[in-house]
Amino acid sequence: MSPGPLSAEVAEDEALARLLEEGQRGDTGTVEHYGAATDAVVERYGPVDAPAIVLVHGGYFRPGVDRTHSRPQARALAAQGWQVLLPEYRRVPGAACTTTEDLAALDAHLRDQHVDVRAWVGHSAGGALVLWRALAPELPPVRVVALAPVADLDAAVAQRLGGDAVRDWVGAGPRDAPMTYARLDPIRLAARAPEALERVHLVHGTSDATVPVGQTEDFPAARTLVRDAHHFDLIDPASRHWPAVLGAIRG
Template identity: 35%
Template structure:
């Protein structure tokens, strides 16, 4: 990790709504023009027991590399969220993060970086960024429902199963919303049991068929949570890809 840039110790908290989870942590490196503006979106299978602190290791790493960071919190199942409110929050949060720092957006790339269901959300709002990184992303909510992943997390988020809410499930699934018309990097470990790597393999095939520019890294031995570990083998390449956008 290139750690020659010092970073501020505490973020600025910016609110984009009145509910408790509707806030952004804005972090700035101590350089006038950051190398990029990373919009981090955490996962947790849409459940409120997980929050934005999951992304703090990536925050610290990106700051040390000279990146500015917006780390997004949003309403989840258990604190007022669910479909489509969670997506509405993320869209509002990203727009707020961009409006709060227009100079960063004007002078460097804006990259959505989402993990797990954060990857789903990052892909669904790809139009707000210059590029998207999906780290073990959920790309097909219908498949999450069919495979009953994480104790039927999809039905809890969507408010029912695919059989009864097919249109909503399609809207919530990046694989049903292509082309996304932004460069995409998908990183997924081959031992991931929370979101099987086959989900990403099928998403990448569909994205290429739709004409999207997609890079895919299938990482041997990488599990689901290690996808947000900056010490893991994939991260250096991920940041290099981000900087090339």
């Protein structure tokens, strides 16, 4: 039997608290700057000559939610033999394009270093950002795995997900900032770049209480729905659902 909404919310809160605690201790990787912004740093885990994964953390685009809770995931993926790149990026309310500017700078930085990036993997808001990375026409092709992504910004605004997180990040709703939504919204970008969808895989838990599973079900790309998984199961190496995530990342 699937857990109810309340139990899923409690489970998510408990999992996030544990991931934050684990992320605050132990290995934090090798840190380097990749761009001009103060926040433009990336932590590297695993062997430097291994195929790489760029791991983009979530947090509903809020400035106060950084990469700490994604460190256990980064360490677990590194233990599987990947080089894992866990970036920080700007999340400036009302200046959403600074986020994608940073990630584009990271992409250029890694290409300049000839890093063998096999996939961009992102969770929640980070899932939206890796979908942007796959579908942005100005960037080279890459495979992405979006975990519980915010894939439809209009729906996120209409449903006030994350306490109006998307509206706060953009600084306006879709009607008042149509060009910004056109540049950032994965579902809009998908309509303009259908050929890129072959490199996209979405993974979502059916008991997600933070980002509704409909965000993935309504997106026109390959998907895996993980029965009874909640929002943070998809980035938690201790979760019984973690093998499904590994399988999607391995492709």
